[in-house]
Amino acid sequence: MAALYALAFVGEQDAATPDAAPAAVLEVQHRADAVGDRRVFVSETELTSSGAGGDARQVNRQKFELETMAASTEGVTLRFRLLEASLTDSSAPDLERLLKAWIGVDVVISADSAGRPIAFEDWPAVRDAYAARLGSLGLTKGERDVLVAGLDTLSSEVRLSQLLSDVALLAEMQPRQPLTEGRFEQPVQSAGETSRSGVQSVSRSVDGCGLLLTRSLSAEGPGSAGAADSMKRDTRATLYVTDGWVSEVSRTTTMRVGHERSDEVVRIVRDPPPPCPAA
Incomplete structure (x- = not known):
């Protein structure tokens, strides 16, 4: 399972391959810190697990x-x-x-x-x-x-x-480099017997004050109990582009190791929500 974690972190840093022609480049921070x-x-994290214990x-x-x-x-x-x-x-x-x-x-x-x-x-x-x-x-x-x-x-x-x-x-x-608008897919990659794939999507928010950034990652490798070890992670964030910091983010992670399973759900929001001058 350590290999799956390693692949997860690599996958979140790697550049993805666009599935369409180059689109607009969007700024993520209008003023410096x-x-x-x-x-x-305010954050809430729920972790559940099930298994032999x-x-x-x-x-x-x-x-x-x-x-x-x-x-x-x-x-x-x-x-x-x-x-x-x-x-x-x-x-x-x-x-x-x-x-x-x-x-x-x-x-x-x-x-x-x-x-x-x-x-x-x-x-x-x-x-x-x-x-x-x-x-x-x-x-x-x-x-x-x-x-x-x-x-x-x-x-x-x-x-x-x-x-x-x-x-x-x-x-x-909340990356500090501009993001290319659109959907980007990372083809399946393998390291030994472990494989992973990922998708990233970037778009403007409706009110014009934020960017919507989503990342999905999955990884799978051979298990020791006859079942594959796997991890699936989905993260969605709204970036407040005025200062470049997240205004809301949620992440769900599902891990399977043999016949054991763990699920984690994290949600973080700014309190109060940042104002939107464009609204």
């Missing part, structure tokens, strides 16, 4: 703020702050308290021009602030020490992916 820009997003379901809701602290042509410095959070997990009911401990903790990161997290500016400060919040929520020093030590054993990349997965999804769907 500026220090002091603030955007609030039974069924499980998790629903994660978050409201967070992103502020631009520095900006250049090479990238941006962002401050992430979790404002609200709730989590229900059928197999781990205590997880919500660990998530809520992040509320109010300022996480400053360096990011590329699309907002994709690259590195923590000061991980020790983030870690210590989180530990203090855990204490305020009633965890003992021993419990806090175990959790903090576990975070420290992770690589920076893993910590970023766990804490800022919503930010990474936003960045994935």
Whole structure:
């Protein structure tokens, strides 16, 4: 299954082959990021799984703020702050308290021009602030020490992916280079026994203030239980072209590994929705 994930990430970066004549090139950002820009997003992630171990379901809701602290042509410095959070997990009911401990903790990161997290500016400060919040929520020093030590054993990349997965999804769907209008297909490609294909579509929104960007990806490889391992992912975003940031994005992912299945649905929206001067 690792091969399917690898192909998924490659597929989202590769250029696709157009199935029609070249069309209009659409701008994705009318003004550059500026220090002091603030955007609030609300996200909901639902993850369900089924298999030999039974069924499980998790629903994660978050409201967070992103502020631009520095900006250049090479990238941006962002401050992430979790404002609200709730989590229900059928197999781990205590997880919500660990998530809520992040509320109010300022996480400053360096990011590329699309907002994709690259590195923590000061991980020790983030870690210590989180530990203090855990204490305020009633965890003992021993419990806090175990959790903090576990975070420290992770690589920076893993910590970023766990804490800022919503930010990474936003960045994935807000490219900084102009997009060609139309539908583009990526023919089936193979790596060993694993194959993948993809489709991208770009169009103007009806109100003229956004671009609609959709990407679909599927990958399949041989499984170990007589059934093929597979992944299918569909992502749809509306880009607010005034500032180049996503105003709404949804992504559905279905994974099959042998006789086990997992489904993830993510939806992120700006709160409030950005205005549309053209409307």
